[in-house]
Amino acid sequence: MSNQNIENFRKLISDDRSGWMEKARQRKENRVWTKRSFQIAVLILREIRRQKPINGMTQKMLAEKLNVSAQYINKVVKGKENLTLETIAKIEEVLGITLMEIPTEESSVNVPYEASASADTVDKRKAVNVNCRIIELKSDYTKPTGTNG
Template sequence: MKKSKVEQFTDSLKSDNGNWLNAARERKANRAWLRKSQEIALRILSVLREKGMQQKKLASMLGVSPQQVSKIVKGKENLTLETISKIEMALGAELINIAEKKSQVSYQPVSVSPTGKL
């Protein structure tokens, strides 16, 4: 006898062993860097499109496999600053911009006693 869609779905949940919950927890814990990774991935794809370049060409320029570039442009890789810099140099485009913020901190002179305590 053929199982109904509800029974098939229920069976699939039973065989999952809580993997979906672990994956959801991992996504939540890594949300901050995953969002940044996704933004970088979109920027890479945009630059590739602008330059008419394929991912395979970028992989060749970086000295990595096309599969690695594919992982990067999916936005789920925790990229190092070194990797981001290499991609920027290969594309000739800025992927991230660290704004220079002028500090508004003012320092007050402090007297130091001969014992060295403040």
């Protein structure tokens, strides 16, 4: 009886290697871009869902407008595709959203603490940008209503 079980077990075993170690190594090597790809996929899916009641946008419609296969869009929205800048730009154009932003000197300013203490050493444009960022942060503040009690 046990010989029969062993024979049945051997029939189930594949001679082919699964390649799980190679796949794990690839995932580790590609971690940086796959994380970003997943973030982009989430943004695309949210936008498709948001536009569906407005213009009927679907993954299939997006594929048609991009002139790619529905299977390719499926890979994109699963976050498993290493997207090119060209593809990202086309998706942004079709959906009317920004998936990636390239920082410019005007959009991000790092003013050292010492420089902020002396107005002479801070570039006026940078000071204006810092001021705008502070205003943006404060714009979420809402004045409390009612009385204390």
